[in-house]
Amino acid sequence: MSLxxxxxxxxxxxxxxxxxxxxxxxDGGVIATVLGxxxxxxxxxxxxxxxxxxxxxxxxxxxxxxxxxxEPPQTEHPWMKFAGMHxxxxxxxxxLEYIEAERSQIxxxxxxx
Numbered sequence: 001m002s003l004x005x006x007x008x009x010x011x012x013x014x015x016x017x018x019x020x021x022x023x024x025x026x027d028g029g030v031i032a033t034v035l036g037x038x039x040x041x042x043x044x045x046x047x048x049x050x051x052x053x054x055x056x057x058x059x060x061x062x063x064x065x066x067x068x069x070x071e072p073p074q075t076e077h078p079w080m081k082f083a084g085m086h087x088x089x090x091x092x093x094x095x096l097e098y099i100e101a102e103r104s105q106i107x108x109x110x111x112x113x
Contacts (some may be wrong), residue, residue: 018034018040018088019034020033021034029043029044029047029050034058042055042056
């Protein structure tokens, strides 16, 4: 299996965009949570304060997003072991001709219905 990790130099890293869930609490507070990353939460009295704390947390922890490109292992198709198994059988051509004639007969019967 081959693994390739794509990263960006610090000075050219693209901006990271996060979807954030804003929840108003019964006590009047607000919690901002990065969707899919429940450990990344910020809370405050206002939405803006919760988002500021969340941004501060993200900047302190310096998360990095990398793209993994994984090549699957090469596997042989399960039927390949049967490929060519009748190549030396002298009756194989005769069997194929029989199958072809039988299918032609079935097609002819279906056309006349």
